[in-house]
Amino acid sequence: MAGKSESLFxxxxxxxxxxxxxxxxxxxxYPEFIKKAHGPYIEDVEGKRYIDYxxxxxxxxxxxxxxxxxxxxxxxxxxxxxxxxxxxxxADLGKKIxxxxxxxxxxxxxxxxxxxxxxxxxxxxxxxxxxxxxKFDGAYHGSHDYVLQKMGSxxxxxxxxxxxxxxxxxxxxxxVGKFNDEDSVRRIFxxxxxxxxxxxxxxxxxxxxxxxxxxxxxxSIEEQCRNEGAILIFDEVxxxxxxxxxxxxxxxxxxxxxxxxxxxxxxxxxxGLFGGRNDIMDMVAPSGPVYEGGTFSGNPLTMIAGYETLxxxxxxxxxxxxxxxxxxxxxxxxxxxxxxxxxxxxCIGSMFTIFFNSNRVDSYETAIKSxxxxxxxxxxxxxxxxxxLPPSQFESNFVSFAHGTAEIEKTMEIFDTAFxxxxxxx
Numbered sequence: 001m002a003g004k005s006e007s008l009f010x011x012x013x014x015x016x017x018x019x020x021x022x023x024x025x026x027x028x029x030y031p032e033f034i035k036k037a038h039g040p041y042i043e044d045v046e047g048k049r050y051i052d053y054x055x056x057x058x059x060x061x062x063x064x065x066x067x068x069x070x071x072x073x074x075x076x077x078x079x080x081x082x083x084x085x086x087x088x089x090x091a092d093l094g095k096k097i098x099x100x101x102x103x104x105x106x107x108x109x110x111x112x113x114x115x116x117x118x119x120x121x122x123x124x125x126x127x128x129x130x131x132x133x134x135k136f137d138g139a140y141h142g143s144h145d146y147v148l149q150k151m152g153s154x155x156x157x158x159x160x161x162x163x164x165x166x167x168x169x170x171x172x173x174x175x176v177g178k179f180n181d182e183d184s185v186r187r188i189f190x191x192x193x194x195x196x197x198x199x200x201x202x203x204x205x206x207x208x209x210x211x212x213x214x215x216x217x218x219x220s221i222e223e224q225c226r227n228e229g230a231i232l233i234f235d236e237v238x239x240x241x242x243x244x245x246x247x248x249x250x251x252x253x254x255x256x257x258x259x260x261x262x263x264x265x266x267x268x269x270x271x272g273l274f275g276g277r278n279d280i281m282d283m284v285a286p287s288g289p290v291y292e293g294g295t296f297s298g299n300p301l302t303m304i305a306g307y308e309t310l311x312x313x314x315x316x317x318x319x320x321x322x323x324x325x326x327x328x329x330x331x332x333x334x335x336x337x338x339x340x341x342x343x344x345x346x347c348i349g350s351m352f353t354i355f356f357n358s359n360r361v362d363s364y365e366t367a368i369k370s371x372x373x374x375x376x377x378x379x380x381x382x383x384x385x386x387x388x389l390p391p392s393q394f395e396s397n398f399v400s401f402a403h404g405t406a407e408i409e410k411t412m413e414i415f416d417t418a419f420x421x422x423x424x425x426x
Contacts, residue, residue, distance in 0.1 A: 004045040005033045024057070027376070027391035032383070037064035039402040042388055050388035051407050053397040057390060058206075058238055059263040061321075061350065062312060063402020069267050069308045076304050082296065089303035096310050097265060097273070100246040103255045107275025108284060109298040113237035113262035114142025116272035117200065119284075119292045120258050121146050124198035124231040126290045127280050132195040134188055134230075136179040138208030138364030141200055141235050141260075145170045179205055180214040180363050189224050198231035198258075199224070203248040206238040206396040208367045209353035210346040222254050231280070237262035237272070238396070243322075243349035245314050264313075267305030270296070316401055321350040324408050325399045328352060331412040332419075339423035341374075350399040354378070367394065374422070381418040387411060 002010070009030035012019035020026045032044040040063050042052045052064070062069070090109065098104050110116045121133055133146060141147035148163045149171060175192060178184040179201075189196060199221055205211035225232040234256040239248040241264040249256060258276035265271055275281060283290045329347035332354055336343040342358040355361045356374035375393035382389055389397055403411075 006030055008033045008045065024390065024392055024395065027379070031391070032388075039063045039065075040400055040404070040407050048386075050383065050386055051403070051411055052388045053399065053411075054388055054390045054395075055398040055400055056268060057263075057395070058242075058398050059266060059268045061242065061264050061398070061400050062267075062309060063400045064268075066267075066309070066312065066402075068312055069305050072304050072308050073301060076301060079300075081301060082299055084295070087298070087300050087303065089300060089307060090298040093265070093303050093307045093310070096307065097261070098275075100310070100314075101240070101250065101259060101261075103247075103249060103257075103277075104259050104261075104273075104275040105278045106281035107273050108281070108292055109303075110272035110274065110292075111270050111294055111296050111299075112142065112272045113235070113260060114144055114272070115294065116237070116260045116262060116274040117141040117147055117233075117235060118144040120233055120260055120274040121198060121200065123274070123280060123283060123290050123292075124233065124258065127283055128197045128229065128231060130195050130197035130230075131173050132192050132197060133174050134177055134185070134192075134196055134199040135174060136177050136201055136205075136364075138179060138205055138211070138367060139200075139202045139235070140207035141202075146174055147200070149174050149176050178363065178365075179211065180217050182217060182220045185221055185224055189228055189230075193228060196228060196230045198233050200233040200235055200260075202235045202238065203252070204239050204348055204351070205364075206351060208364055208394050209355055209361065209370070210348060210351045210396045211362060211364075211367065212346070212348045214362065218252055218254055222256075225257075231258060232256040233258045233260065235260045238351075240264060241310065241313055242351065244318050245310075245316075264309065265306045266302045267307075267309035269299070269302040269305045271302050271306060318349070321399050321401055321403070324403060325350050325352050327408055328399070328411055328415070332415045335412075335416040335419045339419045341419045341422050351396045352399070353396055356393065370394075377422055378418050381421050382414055385414045385417060387414050 009019050018026050025031055034042050035045045036043050040051055041049050043049045145166045175188050177188050222232055234249055236247045237260055240261040261273040262271055282288055285291045325347050329345045329352045333345045344355045344357050344361050346353050355370045357370040361367050370393050372393040379389050
């Protein structure tokens with residue numbers, strides 16, 4: 001007899017491609033359907049609880065359903081969901097973000113990171129009068145036409161390096177550099193010197209697994225952009241408010257021209273943001289000629305959830321989740337070694353990835369050599385024992401402030417069990 005998740009999946013197959021609304025949610029034979037979540041735990045429709053390291057693919061840095069956010073949302077629901085007019089909370093959240101990330105002098109809220117990168121690229125082209133965009137292999141900037149070349153995330157999981165349906169004329173305006181390879185950036189600028197409108201980069205790759213930047217790599221990109229009059233776009237959808245109360249840029253001393261945010265700034269509700277220098281942002285309609293709009297942009301509920309999330313984060317000690325993440329990563333590496341399972345574990349801040357790979361992973365090229373079949377074995381053993389991970393070798397795991405000592409110790413114990421079972425199956 002089919003369980004609830006299997007039955008729900010069969011019904012979903014009738015209305016959604018592969019039964020899901022985003023490819024990264026799918027895994028064989030079918031994904032578990034989730035009923036509710038609180039703190040560091042999610043619970044499926046069968047009533048089984050899991051320690052969650054997916055965290056909605058990143059937004060829930062405070063854990064699921066934090067009380068302060070829930071109570072503020074309840075208070076607001078009776079006042080209506082959307083007005084089609086400005087609200088005070090938009091400005092309140094915007095000012096909080098700008099104060100934390102000074103390079104964002106003006107901004108526009110959107111409904112997703114995909115929208116934000118799309119608008120930012122259009123804006124950069126309009127501002128510079130140039131057409132070429134430089135992105136990096138393995139970087140994921142959403143699912144619009146200009147960023148689906150050699151993307152990470154679901155495209156890697158399912159063996160898709162780009163997408164059909166993108167006109168060749170569009171792809172011809174995008175060049176792909178190698179992340180952590182300064183020479184590749186120099187060669188591209190040398191070849192397209194007068195044509196590059198913008199460089200868009202995730203300061204820490206998070207959708208080909210976690211890959212931190214090499215020393216000096218981001219600074220070299222900034223220097224090339226300044227020398228050649230190109231716009232520097234930091235895509236901080238994942239990294240914004242992840243490592244500190246601000247952007248990853250705050251830790252580097254780099255001031256990008258435009259910044260993309262998402263995930264954490266919406267407190268778990270749909271959100272995106274692009275913002276930056278006044279003179280660039282003033283080109284956005286109706287101040288300027290570059291069109292951008294969205295019915296649900298700046299949605300009152302999202303603004304409240306984001307404001308309350310950032311208010312609480314401003315009081316948090318990020319060293320706590322960094323320490324917990326490092327404990328998990330170190331323990332996983334040691335357990336795998338003890339049982340003869342070849343892995344490399346990358347971690348930075350509250351992000352970590354267990355790469356089933358015998359070599360150091362510091363680039364797209366080394367990441368894609370990881371063994372996805374071995375990862376899925378590990379994923380299933382962990383899930384059976386009460387841990388939920390993002391179901392892809394090429395995603396980041398996230399640790400929240402809600403993960404306490406008990407959850408961290410249980411995680412290390414279950415990971416040890418998983419590696420032990422994997423050794424026995426070799």
